[in-house]
Amino acid sequence: MTSFILFGSFFLFMILSIPIAISLGLAGLIAALYSPNISITLLAQGLVTSTDNFALMAIPFFILAGEIMGKGGISNRLFNLANVFVGRFTGGFAIAAVITCMFFSAISGSGPATVAAVGGIMIPAMVAQGYDRKFATAIIVTAGSMGIIIPPSIPMVLYGVSSNQSIGDLFMGGIIPGVLIGIFLISWCYFYSKKKGYSGSGESFSFKRMLLVLNQAKWSLLVPIIILGGIYGGIFTPTEAAVFGVVYAAFVSLFLHKEVKIVQFRRIIADAAMSSVAILIIIGTANAFGTILTMEKIPQVIAEAFLTLSQNSIVIILLIIILLLLIGCFIDTSAAVIIFTPILFPVAIQLGLDPIHFGIIMIVTLSIGFITPPLGVNLFVGAGISGLSMPALVRGVVPFFFIMLLGLTVIAIIPQLTLLLL
Template structure:
């Protein structure tokens, strides 16, 4: 009965459109009030102990670094660089948009932030070049999902904390899958553009122009090099890398790009703080929710049910992936990672799946949730930027949904894509 109260109240609050972090906390509170064996104080303790973690300090710092770089004038520079390489090809503008999202993902660590930063510039530019607005928006919305796959990725940090795995290894594991997704998206963009006769800019490639654009974007391109190079060079931890990213982003935005003024700082800090608080609240309440799950031995029951489905490890892994696809449609990525990692990771280990490989699979699968209704956060951001209604935009991203599913299947079948650099 306690389990029914826990999940029933949680989904009841979700139906009432209560924010996910608050819904988790209220579900825990209702369950504690119902059960005489559970003290209400554990909720407060869960909020504190879950966030009292050195590794989690990376989350607000990476968010702040993303805000600084997002407002620091890097979007145009990254697009100009990408456009040099692919702009002259069929569908070159759209392909450059995907590349720009990939570059920006290595800075922001967030899907919606990538869509917001790139979409406001690229969607009008693509429409001006003759692209259909729905297709242009679908490209940005879908490529923005790479923000949580290509490191530094906030959900990968959360998985590392929840599953007690190396965040540095997870960052390295996300590189090739993120690139694969980007390449497959670019391939689909080319095929679609060929069909619709979306021509390129007809601007010839020259090394001189490439060097000029590369020089303009050099400070932005150094961010992932500094972060990953510092972590794997043993210079600093992932959390310290986040702090370094903030300092570097501030220097670049103020001194080199000169796109941020002193009066912008309070707004940037406010936005970064609000985003950080939302994630940390979800972490705290999800920890209390997870504690209740453990007390009721629900993870073990779910694990036993999964393992009884089949003796084939691939079939069981596919069942987990299908479950995560469904979860991504309804639950925020951060909350899903925190709640389901303790439940699903032991099952994956029982199946002989490497924990780093499983972590990347989990994040890639949940990234698809950014473009699937009813939650589809990227859809809402893209709809707000372009003015296209949600139903029309949801239909426009269907091909990209299958593109991402294809990429996910390749990552499942070829684990070295994740583990090569470890």
């Protein structure tokens, strides 16, 4: 009965459009008031202790680094670099947009931030080049989903904390899957552009121009190299890497690119703080929710239920993916990782899945939620930039949804793609 009250009240609050952090907290409180075995004091303590974690400190710093780099002209430099190499090919602008999103994903760690930073420049530029506005917006909002797949990734930090796995290993495990999805998106851009007659820029490759734009983008390109190289080389932890990222981003934006003024830092820090607080509140209330789940032994029950349906690991993984696709339509990615990792992780372990591989499957699946309504955060950001109606953009995203599913399928059935760099 406690479990029914917990989940019933949570979904009721969600239907009433109450913010997810509040919905989680209220559902936990109602369940605790009903059950004599659950102490409200325990839930209150959990709100504090769940965020008192060194690894979680990486989240606000990665967000702040992404905000600084996003305001510092990074996306424009990255696009110019990508355009030098692929702009002359069929669909070159669209391909360059995907590559730009991939690079920016390695800086921001956020899907919506990637769409906002890249889309503000690329969508108008693609339309000016003759691309259909719906296609231009759809490719940006989909490629922006790689913001949580290509490291550094905030959901990877949350999964690592929730499952007690190495965040550095998760970061390394996300590189090849992220690049693979990028290749799938680039392939679709090429074939679609060929069908629609979207030609390239017509400019021949210039070694001199390549050196020029490479010089302009060199400080931006160093960010993922320094962060991932430092973590995997044992120079610093992910949290320390995030702090270094903030210092580096501030130095580059202020003194090298000179596109951010000191007076703008108040607004940048405020925006980063708002995003960080939202995630940390979700972490706290989700911990209270998860405490009740654990006390009621719900993860064990769900694990047994999955295993009674089938002993075939492929069938179980398919069921988990379908569940996460549905969850991604209604629940924020960060909240979904915190809530469902304790529930689904035991199932993965009993199936003999590698915990890092399962984490990447989970995050790639939830990344599709960025482009699926009704939540679809990237859709709202993209529609706001392009001026498209939501129904029109959703229709434009449909082919990309299946491309993402194809990439997810390959990642799920070939664990070596995730584990090769570990």
